[in-house]
Amino acid sequence: MKKILLLAALAATLTAQSASAVTDAEFKAKQDTLSMAMGKLCGAQFSSIASKDSTFNKQDFIAGFMQVMKADTTRTSYMDGLEMGAELYAQMKQMKQRDGIALDRNLVAQYLQSTLNGPALGQQQLMAVNNEARNSFIAVQAAVKQRLSQSNQEKGAAYIAKTLKSEKGWKKTASGLAIKMLAAGSGATFADTASVRLTYKGTHIDGSTFDESKDTIAMDLKHVVAGFKEALTLMRPGSKAVVIMPSSIAYGDNGAGFDQRSGKYAIAPGETLQFEINAIGLDTDKPAGVKTQNIKTPVGSATRVVPNKKGVRARSGKGTPGRGSQKK
Numbered sequence: 001m002k003k004i005l006l007l008a009a010l011a012a013t014l015t016a017q018s019a020s021a022v023t024d025a026e027f028k029a030k031q032d033t034l035s036m037a038m039g040k041l042c043g044a045q046f047s048s049i050a051s052k053d054s055t056f057n058k059q060d061f062i063a064g065f066m067q068v069m070k071a072d073t074t075r076t077s078y079m080d081g082l083e084m085g086a087e088l089y090a091q092m093k094q095m096k097q098r099d100g101i102a103l104d105r106n107l108v109a110q111y112l113q114s115t116l117n118g119p120a121l122g123q124q125q126l127m128a129v130n131n132e133a134r135n136s137f138i139a140v141q142a143a144v145k146q147r148l149s150q151s152n153q154e155k156g157a158a159y160i161a162k163t164l165k166s167e168k169g170w171k172k173t174a175s176g177l178a179i180k181m182l183a184a185g186s187g188a189t190f191a192d193t194a195s196v197r198l199t200y201k202g203t204h205i206d207g208s209t210f211d212e213s214k215d216t217i218a219m220d221l222k223h224v225v226a227g228f229k230e231a232l233t234l235m236r237p238g239s240k241a242v243v244i245m246p247s248s249i250a251y252g253d254n255g256a257g258f259d260q261r262s263g264k265y266a267i268a269p270g271e272t273l274q275f276e277i278n279a280i281g282l283d284t285d286k287p288a289g290v291k292t293q294n295i296k297t298p299v300g301s302a303t304r305v306v307p308n309k310k311g312v313r314a315r316s317g318k319g320t321p322g323r324g325s326q327k328k
Contacts, residue, residue, distance in 0.1 A: 046061065068082060068086075088108065092105070092108075097263075098262070099140075099141065099144055099263055100144055100148075101140055101141075101144060115129075145253065145254075145255075145269050146253065146269075148268060148269050148270065149247070149252075149253040149255075149268075149269035149270030150270060152247065152268055152269060152270035152272070153246070153247060153270040155205065155272070156205060156246050156247065156270070156271065156272025157272075159205045159272060160172070160176075160178050160244050160246065160272065163178065163244065164178060167180070169181065173230065173234075175226070175227070175248070175249050176245070176246045176248060176249060177227055177230050177231060177243060177244070177245050177246075177249060178243065178244040178245075179231060179234055179241055179242070179243045179244075180242045180243075181240070181241050182240040182241060182242065183238065183239050183240040184236070185235065185236035185237050185238035185239030185240075186236060186238055187236050187237050187238075189233055189234060189235060189236050190221065190232050190233055190235060190236070190237075190279070190282070191221075192222075192229055192233050193221060193222055194221050194282060194283075195218050195219065195220045195282065195283035195284075196218060196219050196221065196232055196279055196280075196281070196282060197216055197217070197218045197279075197280040197281050197282065197283050198213075198216070198217065198218070198219060198232075198277055198278055198279045198280055199213045199215070199216055199217070199277075199278045199280070200212070200213050200217075200275050200276060200277045200278070201213070201275065202273060202274070202275050203273070203274050203275075203276075204271065204273070204274075205271075205272055205273075205274060210266055210267060210273075216280060219232065221233070225245075225249065225250055225251065226249040226250075227243070227245030227246075227249035227250050227273075228245070228275070230249065231243040231245070231277060232277070232279060235277065235279045236279070237279060237280065237282065238279070238281070239279050240276075240277065240278045240279070241276075241277050241279075242274065242275070242276050243274070243277060244272060244273070244274045244275075245272065245273050245274075245275070247269070247270045247271055250267075250271070250273050251267050251269075251271065251273075252269075252270075253269050253270060255267050255268045255269040255271060
């Protein structure tokens with residue numbers, strides 16, 4: 001649930017008011033006006049949420065809100081408990097939605113009570129409790145990733161098996177790579193140390209695209225994921241292929257591109273990936289007189305050739321997102 005944020009402009013407005021005398025009645029009226037405005041603001045914000053969320057129950061929301069508004073505020077410890085419970089519930093809800101971690105509310109309440117009713121803890125004991133909670137969270141996160149990876153590996157294996165069974169022309173290597181040649185090309189296959197000019201498109205097994213070269217690039221096979229390297233060593237200049245690589249020769253159990261805020265991955269742990277590759281030729285065949293600049297590439301080092309008025313510009317990347325430098 002979104003937190004209600006007061007605009008900083010309100011505070012700025014208060015400090016900018018004149019110092020003229022205000023009667024008690026006038027002051028009460030102004031506070032009531034602000035009270036109404038705050039209620040209206042809260043109502044407007046959650047009205048917007050209610051219009052988009054079919055599970056939002058207005059009556060239940062109002063009941064919960066009123067329980068806080070009508071609480072005996074002179075019981076400060078009771079109010080502290082309400083605040084702590086609401087904050088902890090918000091954290092638990094986020095864990096469930098973002099990480100798939102479901103905490104047991106009864107256990108949380110049980111251990112809160114037993115610890116609170118026990119002897120006061122010293123600084124070192126508090127640090128030990130904090131470390132215990134942190135280590136427990138790390139362990140659960142690791143288990144979540146492991147379960148996700150296992151599930152994705154099973155889905156990927158089923159996808160590869162179904163594809164090889166239903167379509168002709170596929171071959172599977174000892175590493176688990178599945179490859180289907182669409183055009184044979186000519187000449188020798190690429191060495192595993194070559195730099196290959198190509199275009200490619202990477203997709204998840206549901207068909208959605210996670211990356212695509214916008215123009216011709218060159219991949220340095222010394223700096224690509226194992227599955228991409230193996231696929232290119234099976235290809236020749238002018239060849240085209242579709243390849244499917246299990247996570248063991250792609251991004252493994254860690255995945256790639258994890259977003260802390262959303263809890264989502266660009267490439268999930270254990271995910272099987274599919275690529276369409278058009279291998280044009282060796283990078284030694286590229287036009288002379290180029291400039292290079294490191295760029296983000298999801299599978300490894302790359303040099304993108306971009307024509308301009310003065311000749312040809314090339315961009316190269318080490319495959320480490322976010323890192324880059326320019327060479328001339």
